[in-house]
Amino acid sequence: MQVVGYRPRDTDPAALVLAEERTVELRPLVPGTELSYTLGSRHCAGTVDGEVHYPCANDTAPYCPEHTDRWPCARCTGDCDKPLDACEEEHAVYLAAFAPDVVKVGVTRSWRLETRLREQGADRAAHLRTVADGRIARQVEADIATDLGDRVRVPTKIDGLADSVDERWWKSLLERFAPIETYDFDYGLDLADRPLAETLATGTVRGTKGRVAVLSNNGSTYAVNLRDLVGCELDEGSADRDLQSSLGAF
Incomplete structure (x- = not known):
């Protein structure tokens, strides 16, 4: 299973976009959701067309040059011919x-x-x-x-x-x-202390804010940039690597 994208919260809940054997599914990130994945190797996330995933084995993540969209408006300052x-x-x-x-x-x-x-x-x-x-x-x-x-x-x-x-x-x-x-805007996170920045997919979802998911894990709170998960292979089961502990854990 590979993380091939994410969907920020809007009218629908935020979600990870997962793919396995070319089939795409959404893993909602609603508060209270339990995630239990170990991160494996990371490589290009390929492309998604509807509910079909087209994988790519290139090492570059989250996307290789072949699968990187080049948005013409990214650094536009209005000196253009309105290409889109x-x-x-x-x-x-x-x-x-x-x-x-x-x-x-x-x-x-x-x-x-x-x-x-x-x-x-x-x-x-x-x-x-x-x-x-x-x-x-x-x-x-x-x-x-x-x-x-x-x-x-x-x-x-x-x-x-x-x-x-x-x-x-x-x-x-x-x-x-x-x-x-x-x-x-109120994202309902209700945090007493700043969460620790980590890349993980194990813990209880506290909520999301833009492309950041907040997870609770073993008494500590972590902030995960969802883009950092794109391209990662996932295995079922909690991560067992050592993580920093927040002050709230003591």
């Missing part, structure tokens, strides 16, 4: 904030705004502008990004999992932009 059909759709420019005081600017198609924010695990967010197409949105984003930045790394998000957003900082930021609408 989606570029013609109405777009939203937004701020996504992560506890305690980290923010990034981003863009997405207007109808996907709340979904996109949840995919990233934003704690707070603000819809700044609605524009006619993706090219204009990227131009606005690039201008704001010179001051605020346009990406937040997963380790930074994990560092703030047990924190709350600094209210004074967030209010001051909103006053600069006068947003159309604001959002306040």
